[in-house]
Amino acid sequence: MASHSDGIQGRPTLADVAARAGVSQATVSRALADSPLVNEQTRRRVWEVAERLAFQPNRLARSLRRGATMAIGLVVPDVATAFYSTALKGVQEVVEAAGYHVLVVSTERDARREREAFASLRAHQVDGVIVATSGGYESLGVPAVFIDNVPAAPGTVAVALDNAAGVALLVEHLVSVHGQSRIAYVGPPETVGSGGGAEGAGRERLEAFRAAIGRAGLALPPEYVRLAGHVDWEGTAPALTAELLALPAPPDAIVAGADLLALGVLRGLRDGGRRVPEDVALVSFDEPVFADLLDPPVTSLDRHDREIGRRAGRLLLDALTGAGPAGDTVERVPLTLHARRSCGCGG
Amino acid sequence: MASHSDGIQGRPTLADVAARAGVSQATVSRALADSPLVNEQTRRRVWEVAERLAFQPNRLARSLRRGATMAIGLVVPDVATAFYSTALKGVQEVVEAAGYHVLVVSTERDARREREAFASLRAHQVDGVIVATSGGYESLGVPAVFIDNVPAAPGTVAVALDNAAGVALLVEHLVSVHGQSRIAYVGPPETVGSGGGAEGAGRERLEAFRAAIGRAGLALPPEYVRLAGHVDWEGTAPALTAELLALPAPPDAIVAGADLLALGVLRGLRDGGRRVPEDVALVSFDEPVFADLLDPPVTSLDRHDREIGRRAGRLLLDALTGAGPAGDTVERVPLTLHARRSCGCGG
DNA sequence: CTGAAAGCGCTTACAG
């Protein structure tokens, strides 16, 4: 190893490079930063030595000195959910290109773990955060961008799906293409997580559903709306579905407000002996993974997980470099419908 | 905020606590570490002040001084794959309880990104790494635990699925329960990723397949073995399946060596107009997500993603604390078969 | 253009 042949023990430091290049640490630091303050010949010599020693600046020391860590935090309810892990990749793609690193913390939708998440990011002194909160949010005094759920607070920067338009697409498809009129809704909870009072995508989708049903001139019996809790959607949706099926006038179509709910509803319909779409049609807000391989393939809105991550990353970088708008920016990602068999389409 | 009422600007430091507690920084440092070297009264006073100021030690400074970051790296080919994101949660569960943090880096199975991953972890000076390599591995001079693929190098610490026993279960089920004799295999590549020459789960599964077919006294025409490349399994498996179907004597059953391959094979069979399991039976090594909701539900080995992460985390902690065996430890996670309709079972 | 020196916020021998 170079470090051995050069008599350096362990990782080479700025001082090692300086000694071998015959200049001061300050000059090495400037040269490696390609500062215009340093002579071209000196710069080249320093780079040569640095490369020979495979010198890598110690990030800890640099961060301590600079007061910036070049790390950003990403808080998600559950990294093992396709949406969040894919969004993570979008975030990484954008921020790593700008030299930042991502610290992911998964809260498992637990209030305690959520607090710990923010404490941890604070301790790591991240320069900014991207938050898919399932409830709580605690300012770290650094720029924040929200995804998934958009807090009502002023000054919020966020990127979210166009929930209202998306739900409208689903309902209108059921009504105008398939002539459905008895349409129920199984959706995420109205309030977000444990934070108490926060509102987000769940509320938006529910309101959009009510509005779309209204616009179509259809009746919406209160019992046609079933909302899940904050955890285990896939597990609870079958029971909500069973409740719908047990109604004196059960629905002929169900709109699921999220992919995992759609899978649960599908299971519930199957458990209840209903054929999809013949007995009950099903459409889903988010596309389930491998939607086309399911039985039946599920009609849903196309996903934009990675794109959401990318946009959030860009908004955060803007905020970090002071390039972005000060706040109150909510980017809405437009959605398109992908018709498959579960709604009654040919597929 | 406490910091304001106490006249501190920004984050409180050890010096702030020391000044207010009327002791030296050294004493504060020791008191907060609950060192026995400090007087009980002093200790209490220091804690009181620290809590009043909401003091949190600066990890950067601590790490720089101690030479340990309390961070570990996790290198995976793709965080958005269920296996890796779930394993990540298992790792986090274990190591966060011990005060460590996890830096995740997703290589996208790209040789360049893989090198960058290790460079990045080196720069972050992680205290250890857990590697699900898709090829390369570059020692960082810190303890490493491998998952998924086990390098042949001596001294390796790893946790992996019991590939051999798992494949045997699948083949034996097809043979003894369903009387299949024309069984083909669509599997992961023999060598692992871009590293060149490394061998891993792909090789183990293939060899186990050959051995199991042999033990059953069946013939294995060379053309019954199709291996995928390193990327886009879901996309390439349909073509491999088509090749099998085009054979003069096509197989009656297919063993897929991984979940994404199984989904691709399923698509290929469907594209080829074959009914599953009537025309061609299908079994999968890993269980696909929502395997029970697929058409047909897919027979597969139960997953242990999170458990693998937990075990890897524990092995790494052992190595970090010097408690563990020096090396050459390969934990094998036993697998069980979950029969569903795709193999011909009632399901 | 270059260097000597201070300082980021901790921990830990060393001395008392």
Added chain:
DNA sequence: CTGAAAGCGCTTACAG
């Protein structure tokens, strides 16, 4: 039991 001081490895005014 406690404190003064050094030092982890950088960056950056400050002075030349």
